[in-house]
Amino acid sequence: MNVDRFDLNLLIYLDILLRERSVTKAAQSLGITQPAMSNGLKRLRELFDDPILVRTSDGMSATERAQALQPMVRNILAEVDAAVQPTGEFQSLTSGRVFRIMVSDYAEATLVPAIVKRLRTEAPGVILDFLTPSDVTYKDVEQGKVDMAINRFDELPQSFHQKTLWRDGFACLVNPANPLLEGFNLEKYLVANHIWVSKTGMGVGTGVNPSKDKAVQLGWVDEALAETGHKRNISVFTRHYQMPALLAMNNDLVATLPTKVAKMQAQSGALKMVDAPFHIPAFELKMAWSPLLHHNPPHQWMRALITEESEKLARV
Known part of the structure; x- marks a missing residue:
């Protein structure tokens, strides 16, 4: 394959198809027609010499090759996203950005008050939208619709970034x-x-x-x-x-x-x-976020703030 002539859009198609496991839903997510997405899947199958998605009793399922490709594709797209992000620092004092954060009730009772108190002086215009675990799916976090998830996780998707905030007994x-x-x-x-x-x-x-x-x-x-x-x-x-x-x-x-x-x-x-x-x-309270937001300046600022407040609470 000639990399110079490779269409980057195909990786975007592949990423969405593997998340949605449906040509129709993938097309809707990208805002393109179903025939256009079907054509994209056809080109992907030719490119990788693999069916990518196959119909099973549970609907469309990813092949073994496609499952292996998924984290690599996610990392490539994250790096591309990082390259096009603005390089200026986040202006917290004047920002009106909305941060959507999924928190467990445990995190809400312990960490959230410290975050809110800190923001009242450092970012008074920032809006916090706290969601419960039942409001959010891993797909929402992966797609960047939710900035981060703070909870106790038994397991997380491999593509996610994560940080342990503290351990508690x-x-x-x-x-x-x-x-x-x-x-x-x-x-x-x-x-x-x-x-x-x-x-x-x-x-x-x-x-x-x-x-x-x-x-x-x-x-x-x-x-x-x-x-x-x-x-x-x-x-x-x-x-x-x-x-x-x-x-x-x-x-x-x-x-x-x-x-x-x-x-x-x-x-x-x-x-x-x-x-x-x-x-x-003991268990670990973790913060997890999508690779799509890893290099985003406002997101980096918020993660640093949460980390600093967590370090204070960890000593209590």
Whole structure:
């Protein structure tokens, strides 16, 4: 193949086709006609001597060769995007840019207040649009529709850039009047009734069935407890980290939370924070973003700000 005569648009077509797995949707995404996209797929098949997309029972699926090409194509397009980005520094004081950031409820409770406070003086015109994990797909992040995702991720697409913001463990919040508090240990933990807070991932969540769901489906706390051969009595299920501080005011309920959240919610003195009476592995809060935005000056500025605030909170 003569590289000098290679049409860069074909890589854009390939990138969109592999994300959409549909000629029609790819055409709509690029704003071209379906015949034009079909012709692009035909040229790609000739160029790589590979079908690229094949029809299966699950719809159109990428071939093994196409799957191998996808991260390479994404990196090439990201480098091209970087080359055409304006080189001037981001003027934060006068900018009115909108940053769309997906945050878990945990990140919202711990990191977001620090970000907002910092922006009030350094970038008062910047607008923050915080989205929940159920509002966003990996495709939204990959395409740059969402600036970044801040969450605890089990896995991320290979094309994403990522940074660990901090590691956190777990602690318990208990009403000081709770009779189980004195000499709090595993035996008393198992006698108590508990408040469960979800491990938030990407995509729309579903309800919990305590009688059927396994410990691994209930999250890190219950999976770690299952390693000791035990199961806790869960009375309340919630998806919001602001709720346990209110619910734990009941003197027969215990909330097991990430330590940073527990510390914040115990500051008023109405609740007491104690160590979890069994080992729960720590987790990492990560920031992930698309390679399409990696070299974007406003994006670089925001990532640096979030990193700096995270480093402060990591020491708390």
